[in-house]
Amino acid sequence: MTRATGQLSEPKSMHDRDCLHRFLFEHLPIRGHIVHLDAAWRALLEQRDYPENIRDTLGEAVAASVLLAATLKFDGTLSLQLQGQGPMHLMLAQCSSQFGVRAVARYREVIDSRDISVLSGHGNLSVTLENDDLSQRYQGIVPLSSDRMAQCLQGYFEHSEQLPTRLWLHADEKGVSGLLLQRISEDTATRRGAGHVSSLLDVPPVDIDDAWARVQLLADTLKPEELQRLTDRQILRRLFAEDDVRMFESTPVFFRCRCSRERVSGMLKGLGAAEIRSVLQERGVVEVRCDFCNRAYQFDAVDIEQLFTTGPAGSSPSVH
Numbered sequence: 001m002t003r004a005t006g007q008l009s010e011p012k013s014m015h016d017r018d019c020l021h022r023f024l025f026e027h028l029p030i031r032g033h034i035v036h037l038d039a040a041w042r043a044l045l046e047q048r049d050y051p052e053n054i055r056d057t058l059g060e061a062v063a064a065s066v067l068l069a070a071t072l073k074f075d076g077t078l079s080l081q082l083q084g085q086g087p088m089h090l091m092l093a094q095c096s097s098q099f100g101v102r103a104v105a106r107y108r109e110v111i112d113s114r115d116i117s118v119l120s121g122h123g124n125l126s127v128t129l130e131n132d133d134l135s136q137r138y139q140g141i142v143p144l145s146s147d148r149m150a151q152c153l154q155g156y157f158e159h160s161e162q163l164p165t166r167l168w169l170h171a172d173e174k175g176v177s178g179l180l181l182q183r184i185s186e187d188t189a190t191r192r193g194a195g196h197v198s199s200l201l202d203v204p205p206v207d208i209d210d211a212w213a214r215v216q217l218l219a220d221t222l223k224p225e226e227l228q229r230l231t232d233r234q235i236l237r238r239l240f241a242e243d244d245v246r247m248f249e250s251t252p253v254f255f256r257c258r259c260s261r262e263r264v265s266g267m268l269k270g271l272g273a274a275e276i277r278s279v280l281q282e283r284g285v286v287e288v289r290c291d292f293c294n295r296a297y298q299f300d301a302v303d304i305e306q307l308f309t310t311g312p313a314g315s316s317p318s319v320h
């Protein structure tokens with residue numbers, strides 16, 4: 001653990017890329033996360049040729065998925081999905097509880113807009129949590145109350161029973177960045193460390209409201225290029241120099257696809273022998289390409305025969 005304020009030597013720049021930093025205000029029930037993805041974002045974009053507005057919208061969703069996943073205690077995958085009838089009919093960003101991310105956008109036509117409502121054709125934005133064996137699932141619908149992802153998610157936190165939360169997101173071809181601030185319950189805050197209890201209990205509730213408003217105003221002064229370019233420590237110093245902010249060790253975030261030959265086999269089995277054999281007959285080989293990582297899985301006649309003689313149809317209907 002290190003302090004963002006005080007006499008610290010400047011960290012080696014760029015060493016906080018492709019990771020998540022958690023931080024908290026020592027004397028306030030407020031916590032936050034900062035994420036920067038550079039290499040992971042470029043890996044995610046490899047062999048993709050998204051129009052700029054779709055690329056950056058997807059990048060914001062990726063940053064948001066990491067920030068949201070970091071607020072939760074769960075074991076599985078968080079999906080942020082936007083689906084509709086618009087020019088960009090599907091956008092999906094996923095972050096696992098181990099902070100492996102992947103994402104995909106599908107679009108029918110290129111339009112010049114960053115408005116997610118316009119892009120998706122007033123579609124549905126949702127946050128879904130699933131554990132790895134898919135036995136548990138929670139889904140929350142996020143109203144498209146604004147043209148940008150960050151503001152919609154803020155509305156979602158405001159209107160659900162969840163903790164007041166603000167997000168700042170930025171994406172371009174080089175990287176994606178995000179900052180999240182969350183007001184946690186005072187009970188949680190006082191439990192978080194014996195050494196920090198007394199000072200916290202001295203803060204009256206009205207002052208906590210003021211402090212929450214103040215830290216949001218400060219964060220609003222952060223320019224997108226600062227969020228992108230500054231190190232996490234510089235961001236915290238730049239915004240909250242007056243506060244005692246504790247920054248925790250970073251957690252790596254990486255691009256990881258969950259597709260596998262086994263999962264693809266399961267999906268092919270699910271489609272049935274007749275359909276797959278007809279594809280095989282037509283093309284000589286069955287090829288399935290993963291939407292997320294673009295990896296191709298090929299099955300020749302021998303593979304297909306093995307697939308349909310080794311047991312009943314698989315239970316997984318999805319490549320992913």
Ligand SMILES: [Zn+2]
Nearest residue numbers: 257259290293
């Ligand atoms: Zn894949």
